[in-house]
Amino acid sequence: MKLTRRHFAQYSGLSLLGASASGWLAPLAQAAENQTHRKCILLWMSGGPSQMETFDPKPGEENGGPTKAIETSVPGVKISEHLPEVAKVMQHLAPIRSMSTKEGDHTRATYYLHTGYLPQGPIRYPTVGSFLSKELIDKKCDLPSFVSVNPFRAFSPAAYGPGFLGPSWSPLVVNSQMTGGEENPDVSFEVQNLQRTGSVTEKQADARLQLLTSLEHDFLATRPDGPGRSHLESYQQAVRMMKSQAVGAFNLEKEDDALRDAYGRNPFGQGCLLARRLIESGVSFVEVNLSGPDGAGNGPGWDTHQDNFDAVASLCGVLDPAYATLINDLEQRGLLRDTLVVWMGEFGRTPIINENTGRDHWPKSWSTVLAGAGVKTGQAYGSTTKDGMDIKDDPMTVQNLMATVCGALGISHESTNLSNVGRPIPLSDHGSEPVEQLLS
Amino acid sequence: MNRVVLTFVLAAVCGPVVSAQQALRPRAEVVAAINSAFRASWAAEKVTRAAPATDTEFLRRLYLDLAGRIPAVSEVRQFRADDSDDRRERVVEELLDSPASVRHFTTVWRNALLPQAASQPQFRGLIPGFEAWLWKHLSEGSRYNTIVRDIITADLNLTNANALASTTSPDAFFVVRELKPESLAAGTARAFLGVRLDCAQCHDHPFDKWSQKQFWNMAAFYSGFSRPEDTEDDPATMMAVVEDQESRSIKVPSTGETVPAVFLTGIKPDWSESDSRSPRDVLADWIVSDENPYFAKMAVNRMWAAFFGRGIVDPVDDFSEANPPAHPKVLNILADDFVASGYDMQRLVRIIAATEVYQLSSHQSHASQEDPSHFARAALRGLTPEQLFDSLAEAIGFYQPFRADNPFVIDTDSPRARFLELFRNSAESPLDRETTILQALAMMNGQFVGNATDLERSRTLRAVVEFPKMTDEQKLETLFFATLSREPSAAERERFEKYLKTGGATGKKNEALADIFWVLLNTSEFLLNH
Known part of the structure; x- marks a missing residue:
């Protein structure tokens, strides 16, 4: 019966009403008191974007194809012609052109780049948004600390989950809705069902929650399993959101029309704007997925085995204004210095153009981009050979990238979490180091 | 029939399997x-194992696992009134005999055999035809080996894409794997043998004994499938796929080497004895063999x-x-x-x-029960979206409309379809089931549960409220039976009866009943299996 008492104690402060960080919110209470006010936005390019048509163009080379390079705001750093607006904010970016990762399967690579670990054995590694939001959480914020916008999870559901950190660190997933019809297409991110139904009064709703709390207390006290904990925690977070003004962050109509246009009136563009609003409201980590030329997230749009050049050009048509506007917007609001913006996909594309004018999977030499927070920007890190087939200098591993991300956020990459197999697991794998040259 | 002699490669792990001759x-x-x-x-x-489940605890679990829904109030009452010694066995028999169990296991096996169909929208149209086919087998009591053999050796009808969804056939097993030899090999090994070959497609399996060559040896049984341009990923082009039933070898893309069809045990099929059997027939014989480890x-x-x-x-x-x-x-x-x-x-x-x-x-009741691998206590399990909706429908008295000509067709705008979409879960195991914030919000504030707990619109609630001769105690008990399939405990009775007596937050007894019904529907006890 000793155990029973312990579990009673664990749930003793259980309440769906006074939902501050006490009592059964033990997992949240255990989170490290954050040393940093930094935040992170991950722009995820599902399918694996072509480095040569984005941040590592090879004009004049056979492998480079028809893609031209353009000057940027940083002398000497040239990027693809498809990213003219991004070129203008290059002083705030640090492209890494020397990613080298050895994993060319969508499922495994999506997991690898999202967790920093290869899928292996029984350990369920948490996704980057989960483990970073656990470090960065602002407990005063009424919104979940991790929000994921339009994720495309089919490649690897596990790559998007909290793994051994448990359900408290699951993302709130929001999917865009198209509004305004064909005449005036627009995007909204309304969180459904935040309002009480029908004639239920607030007093009545509170009474219901009180009764519910008592039943949950009795039932879960002796059934300490994951699904029950997850149920409680999501109800608690849902109630907290229902009672908070902070959900206004999801309403983009409060923004200036010109700014909304600048981001692009598509799910990705507006998703980037939402990311900024959420960061402003205290959310610690926002992931926004781009995986289709319409800006939505229903497929692996960057997986350009066929017709690579046209496909990447149209994806960049969505990416370019959104990404550049996000950087400018964060900068103008003074948020960029504390907000890390990561741009990446699961791998790059083959330098050699295939018979379908496409590029296939290529983990050997490809690009990611960091911006903001503690990143030393205005430089390109690492480089590839002229034909793009090899890394010329400063190869970057997934593990070191994760360590650098931690470094830029002011977190120790050696901090550990206890895994489901009882072994402490560092944020980035043993032996990894932040790359000093990328940190300011 | 050609009997293949197998080496027991997994013998060290699993031990030998007896022969079919054993009585x-x-x-x-x-x-x-x-x-x-x-x-x-x-x-x-x-x-130290947990205590035996009470009758009602057992009944609820059994209904969810056999019928895919919780028991109706009348079924709970009937079971509680039964004091025969074999009442548990008899309810198992009743449920096994019911269409509900055929339907539930159709969903269970479809999810196992076509995991892609639920997660990838482009394949959802294949569900009706496949489920109708499974339903037929399961309702006729077909043996498992027959079902598996029928899948692997299916006489594919791929000439008409639109017909697939309404054709009663196992073709979807092939279609979701895009009729690619490598995907079919991986899918067959995983679904029927529990062997994960997937990684060995590109390289030798890093954590297991499967080599890349063995993977392609297996794929060679499906090597007859080819399409004019073998690079298209688009399922639409599947209609152009042809099958050469003589093909017994395949080219490994990365090495260019051509490898023959060989079983995972390393044994080569004896083609001379195989008469007119196609490679898929030969593979099916090996897969469903009694000696297959x-x-x-x-x-x-x-x-x-x-x-x-x-x-x-x-x-x-x-x-x-x-x-x-x-x-x-x-x-x-x-x-x-x-x-x-x-x-x-x-x-x-x-x-x-x-x-x-x-x-x-x-x-x-004891810390040693915490590790689920001991099976020393029933762990909390997530419901499938189907179990959840069908239980909710049972609890609130919602009768589901279906298309008369094909009950398997999914109306994407029905309450059930919307629920399935929202409660679709990415967890690999029901023990890892996570409730999302959006699901919690839908249960608390969504229109469906809102109507179910509305005095005007809810069938169950109205029946309870308006039933003339029921006491408060009986009304409370009925709501517990309808949702948690058990009677309230003494403490619960006291707490809830007090709430009823004072009319709760609104001072009105009927509203208080609605409150209690809402509460019960939102408990983890209602929303999980246990």
Whole structure:
């Protein structure tokens, strides 16, 4: 019966009403008191974007194809012609052109780049948004600390989950809705069902929650399993959101029309704007997925085995204004210095153009981009050979990238979490180091 | 028939499988053997098992696992009134005989065989035809080996894409794997043998013994499939796929080497004896062979997982040296009996449902019950979206409309379809089921539950409120039966009756009943299996 008492104690402060960080919110209470006010936005390019048509163009080379390079705001750093607006904010970016990762399967690579670990054995590694939001959480914020916008999870559901950190660190997933019809297409991110139904009064709703709390207390006290904990925690977070003004962050109509246009009136563009609003409201980590030329997230749009050049050009048509506007917007609001913006996909594309004018999977030499927070920007890190087939200098591993991300956020990459197999697991794998040259 | 001699590569892990000639033991004997295997294991591991499940705890679990929904109020009352000694066995028989069980297992097996169909919208149109086909087999009591053989050797009807969804056939198994030899090889090995070959497609498997060559040896059984341009990923082009039934070898893309069809055991099929059999016939014979070291074990493990939320080998489809079974003896007992019975799935269900481990309480009474691999207590399990919606429908008295000409067709705008979409879960196991914030909001504030707890619109609630002769106590009890399938405890009775008496937050008794119904529908006890 000793155990029973312990579990009673664990749930003793259980309440769906006074939902501050006490009592059964033990997992949240255990989170490290954050040393940093930094935040992170991950722009995820599902399918694996072509480095040569984005941040590592090879004009004049056979492998480079028809893609031209353009000057940027940083002398000497040239990027693809498809990213003219991004070129203008290059002083705030640090492209890494020397990613080298050895994993060319969508499922495994999506997991690898999202967790920093290869899928292996029984350990369920948490996704980057989960483990970073656990470090960065602002407990005063009424919104979940991790929000994921339009994720495309089919490649690897596990790559998007909290793994051994448990359900408290699951993302709130929001999917865009198209509004305004064909005449005036627009995007909204309304969180459904935040309002009480029908004639239920607030007093009545509170009474219901009180009764519910008592039943949950009795039932879960002796059934300490994951699904029950997850149920409680999501109800608690849902109630907290229902009672908070902070959900206004999801309403983009409060923004200036010109700014909304600048981001692009598509799910990705507006998703980037939402990311900024959420960061402003205290959310610690926002992931926004781009995986289709319409800006939505229903497929692996960057997986350009066929017709690579046209496909990447149209994806960049969505990416370019959104990404550049996000950087400018964060900068103008003074948020960029504390907000890390990561741009990446699961791998790059083959330098050699295939018979379908496409590029296939290529983990050997490809690009990611960091911006903001503690990143030393205005430089390109690492480089590839002229034909793009090899890394010329400063190869970057997934593990070191994760360590650098931690470094830029002011977190120790050696901090550990206890895994489901009882072994402490560092944020980035043993032996990894932040790359000093990328940190300011 | 060509009998293939197998080497028992997994013998060290799983032990040998008996031959089909072994006589079928009485069921009770098999159940007793399983019970004693668990008792021995608990004694060795110093595990104290949980108390036996109460009648209502058992009944609710059994309905969810066999009928895919919670019992109706009348079914709970009837069971409680039954004091015969064999009441648990009899309800198992009743449920096995019901269309609800055929429907539930159709969903269970469809999810297992076409995992892509639920997660990838472009394949959802294939569900009706495949489910109709499975339904036919399951309602006729088809043996498992027959079903699997029919899938692998299916006479594919791929000429008309639009017909696929309404054609009663197993073709979807091939379509979701895009008729690619490599995807079919990986899918077949995983679904029917619990062997994960997927990684060996590109390189030797890093954590197991499968080599890239073995992978392609397996793919060679499906090598007859080809399409004019073999690079298209678009399923639309599948209509152009042709099958050469003579093809027995395949080219490995990365090496250019051509490799022959060879079983995973390393044995080459004897083509001279195979007469007119196609490579898929030969593969099917090997897969469903009584001597196949994986086939029966994988099937009983999957069935076990459907009743416990986790397999004896877990993940369910990951039989490998790095992932040994938690209770090898139990796995062997079940697999041996399954083979001896001629792959009788209903018998397997009867055996599992009769075991002591299945009939344990979820109430934890000792710390040693915490590790789910001991099966020393019923763990909380997530419901499938289908179980959840169908239970909710039962509780609130919602009758589901369906298309008369094809009940398997999914109306994407029905309340059920919307629920399935929202509650679709990415967790690999029901023990890892997570409730999302959006799901919590839908249960608390969504229109469907809102109507169900509205005095004007809710069928169950109105029946309770308006029933003239029911006392408050009886009304409360009925709401508990309708949702949690049990009567309220003394403490709950006191708490809720007090709320009723004062009319709760609104001062109105009927509103207070609505409040209580809402509360019960939102409990983890209602929304989980336990």
